Amino acid sequence: MPSEPSISGITATISGAASSLADAARDAWRGAEDAVGRIAAETGLTAPTSASRDPDGLVGRVRRPLERHAAALRWSRFGPATLVPLPPPSAEDPRLLLSAASLVQSVLTEMAEHRRQCEGGSSAGGGMDGLPLPPVTLALVGAAVWRYLHPVALRDVCLSPYCVMEQTPRADGIVRLWSSTLVHMDVVHLLANLSALLPDAAALERAGGSGAFAADTALLAGLSSGVFVAWAVFAKEVLRRSDPYYAVGAVGLSSLAFAMQVVHGESRRGQRVLLLGCLPLPAPYSWVPGVVLSHVLAPESSFAGHMAGVAAGVLHSYIVRPVLRSVLRLLRGGGGGGAGGAAPRPRFYGSGTTSGRPVQGSGGGGGGGGGALRSALKGLAAQVLLMAAVVGAATLASRRGGQRSVPITRWRMR
Structure with a gap:
């Protein structure tokens, strides 16, 4: 009998000493x-x-x-094994009130849109009628909230370019391309990202269907994280700046939100959206004020992460998706037009939609394909030039302000 407590005491002493060491x-x-x-x-x-x-x-x-x-x-x-969620911000924090109000407005707007489509008899929504949001969008929101409510070490899940490229086993590093997306630093970070994601995610899912949207979401998340890692590798190997590769760990949904904003904007090319309800902007370029506002309201957010999301949206709309469609058409054997039927109506495949968008005003003649290609090339060039202008302006502003690189002990938010 007396030996049992002594053994447990020795075990507790050893574990305490190991923890202290x-x-x-x-x-x-x-x-x-x-x-x-x-x-x-x-x-x-x-x-x-x-x-x-x-x-x-x-x-x-x-x-x-x-x-x-x-x-x-x-x-x-x-x-460092920082856990999330971190202590919630004060109720007097204006960013908390602003992000919460924006999220509530986004949810109410999407519920009203869903009700309008159901009353109009539209079946393009790709969702269950009883849900307030399309199912995949709702699942994405639920996953982000669940991840926030279950603390996890940022060190183990964040998007670290070093870990993605060199962590062993390699699969653990690759998983970070997606696991980092659902992690958020605090309540404001979570609410702001969800309010930015909801409008474009719900619209894309209703337009393309839940299955296609789920595949696109996984592809966009991996692509935006991959661009972020590729930029860090480029900075290390070419620019001789190693901090983005070795020391940065990024988390958050905002890269995916910007990617979806670009894809949704490209699907509405030729239309205008209202910024803050009053300033009309071309839909494909609505991401520009979003990037500016995010860094005005949250200077600690990752500019590279946001621009990686924009680049992922552009690549997805103009390169990845059209290539995948062409491969699928070849595999299905439906590429030819010699079956004796009418020639298919020309469609513009650089718009980020699921099945292409009919080219307005084309009579089905042979010149429609060339016009669609020229339009796609123009759109791609405009997006690339605008991205270069935003990056150049941010670089000049940071040099003029004398900002130093982020310390290696600080986490970045996306």
């Missing part, structure tokens, strides 16, 4: 990392110009292995 190791590593960072900053070791001048010299040879080992420790179980 782990905490001490984390504290020691963070202190050493901060000291090395201060020394490197004072000596100019972290300046991009020095590495780009002499990438294969002493600085480059010493810096690269140090960064790799630091990243391996940072993203290991000894790294």
Whole structure:
């Protein structure tokens, strides 16, 4: 009998000592990392110009292995294990009230639209009549809320380019392309992203059907995260800026929201939308004020993550989706028009819709395809030029304001 309590006491002592040693190791590593960072900053070791001048010299040879080992420790179980949800913001925070009001307005608007379509007898909604939102959109919202209510270590799920490219097993790194999308830093982050996502997601699902929308959602989420990782790799290898690759961990739905906004805007090319209910803007370019407003209201948000979502929407609308349609047509054997029937009406496939949009005003002649291709090329060029202008303006503004790169201990929001 007396041996049992002694064994349990020894076990508790050992586990407590192991926990204390782990905490001490984390504290020691963070202190050493901060000291090395201060020394490197004072000596100019972290300046991009020095590495780009002499990438294969002493600085480059010493810096690269140090960064790799630091990243391996940072993203290991000894790294920072911040949990979400974080403490909720104060009720007096104007951003909380604004994001909550915007989300309520989005939900009420979508419910009214759904009721209008049901009363009009439209069956294009691709959803169950008893639901307030289309089913896949509702499931996406529910997944984001569920993930927020169940704390998870940001270190384990965030979109870290280093982990995606080098984590072992490799599948764990690849899963981050999607797992990071549902994680949010606080209540304001969650509500703001949901209010931005809902209008475009619901409209796309009603237009294309739930099955196609689910596939497009998975594709857009992976594509936007992939663009984010590709940019970090480019910055490390070409621009000699390693922080975006080794030190950044991004979370949030906003990349996917911007991607859907671009796709939905392309499906309404030629139409205008009202910004803040009064300023008319071309629908394909409605993402521009969204990017600007998000960084005015939340300066800590990830500009690279938002632009990755925009780039994913453009790639999806003009390259990925048309290629997939062409492959499916070839596999089905339906590419030819020599069956003796009437020639199919020309359709514009660069618009981001599920089955193409009929080209208005074309009489079914042979010139419709060329006109649609020219229109698609013009739209693609306009989007690329606008993206370049936004990135250039943001770069100039950050240099003029003297902003430094984000510290490696800070999480980024998308």
